[in-house]
Amino acid sequence: MTGKVTTVDGRVAGRRGQATRQKLLDCLAKMLSGSPYRDVKVIDVARKAGTSPATFYQYFPDVEAAVLELAEETVRESAALSELVTGRSWTGKAGAATADKLVDGVLAFWRKHDAILRVIELGAAEGDRRFVRIRTRVQGALVKPLTEAAESQLGRGRAKPPASPAALAGSLVTMLGAVSAQSKSLQSLGAKQSELKPALSLLVHLGVTGRKPTK
Known part of the structure; x- marks a missing residue:
């Protein structure tokens, strides 16, 4: 948490107050699990x-306000996901490594923030515009750099893809999020955790480059 923290009535919270506020958020996050x-x-x-x-009530008018603050914290942390794509090579073995690291990073992010991400998804599915905007910002951390990566591959002579780079990137990010959130269900259907990661890496590499990864 960075920047000035204020109470509901507009007073600036001191160090102790900030610690109390964060403890409330941390406890809420655990309860949402x-x-x-x-x-x-x-x-x-x-x-x-x-x-x-x-x-x-000094720090939040209700539980929903605290939930939205947790969601905003998740958005801030999601910005680091773009580093898994930006400036990375998609050529040869380096491209395969990029896809692998991207999948590992997304799965780790979803595991860490599973509870609040489920709340965000629920709110967005119900049409709450606040949660829709938050979900869009989380997805945007990866959609934009993946779109640019796919466009770069087109510039290298890749055959014209069956969909636009933005559509491919958006679909890949949605897929990664869905599999991350539903991995236990997929395992019960016969897809082992050890098999999901290679499958996701393959699909990501195919989506960005149009080619199977070089191992």
């Missing part, structure tokens, strides 16, 4: 953080 966010109550978050509902 096991409970639907609409079932989480202020008193439960406050109790888990070892403080009172009155303290919670």
Whole structure:
């Protein structure tokens, strides 16, 4: 968390207040891992953080506001995903390594933020524009650099793709997110975790370059 932190009534929070606010967010994040966010109550978050509902209300007007703050934190961290694509080579064995590292990075990101990403997806699916915008920003961290990578491959003489680079990039990012979120379900259908990563790497490489990766 960076920048000035204020309370609900506009006062600037000191170091201790900032620590309390962050503890409330951390406790909420843990609770979302096991409970639907609409079932989480202020008193439960406050109790888990070892403080009172009155303290919670100093920093957030309700649980939803705290959930949205967690979502914004996730957006800020998602910006680093672009580094998995920007400036990376997609040629030869280096291209295969780029696809592998991208898949590893996305899977790790989803594991770390699984609970809040599920909340974001639920809110977006229900048409809540706030969550739609947040989901778009998370996806955008990868869609833009992947689009540029696919366009660069076109400039290297790659055959014209069956879809636009932006459409391919958007589809790849959506696929990565869906598989990351549903890996346990896919494993129950016979797709082992050890098999999912190579499959995703293959599809990403094919989508960006139009070619199978060189191993």
